[in-house]
Amino acid sequence: MKKRLALMTVLIFGLSVAMMSCVTTQVKPTEKNFVAPKIELEAFEVPFYDGYWYFAAATKPTKGEAGDRGAFLPMTFTFKITNPNEYPINLKEIKYSVAFDKEFVMITSADALSNWIPPGMCDQVKVTTMITARSALVGLLLANAVTLKAKGWEAWATLEKWWKGVPDGTTPVTLTECTFMFAADGVTKVYPFTVQAQ
Secondary structure (H helix, E strand, C coil), X not given: CHHHHHHHHHHHHHHHHHHHHHHHCCCCCCCCCCCCCEEEEEEXXXXXXXXXXXXXXXXXXXXXXXXXEECEEEEEXXXXXXXXXXXXXXXXXXXXXXXXXXXXXXXXXEEEEEEEECCCCEEEEEEEEEEEHHHHHHHHHCCCHHHHHHHCCCXXXXXXXXXXXXXXXXXXXXXXXXXXXXXXXXXXXEEEEEEECC
16 A cells, blocks of 8 residues: 555656646747748638719718718638747737729728737638728729829729629739738737738
C-alpha cells in the first residue's frame, strides 16, 4: 500500500512538472516571430436588393417628405483568416474602399473588431457596407468626374448599369486601399489586401 502511495505521489508530481513546463514554454508574440496571417476573400454578396430607382426632390412621394433619394445597395464581404502563429491573434480593424469597374471608388469604410483567432486555426469574418443611388451619383459627379469624362461615360447610364450589374455579377467590384490590423500581447501589425470580389 505504501509503495502504491509513493508511486502515485511521484506520478502526480511528475505530471504537474510537465504541465508547468508547458505553460512556461508557451511562445510569446514578438515583432520578429509574428507571421502574417493568410487572408482570403471567401464570398461577396448583395444581401438585399430593392431594384434601381431614384426620386428627385421635386417628386412628391406617396408618404413622407420629398428629397433627392435613391435605392440602397448593401454589400457583404466574407473573409477567411488563417493564423499561422503559435499564439492567438486578435483582428482589431479592417479598413477598405469599394470600387466599381476597378477605378471608381464608391465608399471607404473602417470596421473596428475584436476577433480572436487561436494558433494554427482559421475563422470567418463578415463586413457589410452600403451605398445609395444618391451617394453613388454624387461620387460620380464630383470625386470621379475626371475618370468618368475620360471614359466618355454618362453618369445616369453608368449608375443604372452598376445598380443592375453588381447584384447579378456583371459589374466588377474590387476591394482597394484595404488593410487588416492584428494584435497579440502588445504587438500590432497591419497588412495590406487587394482583391476583385467579382
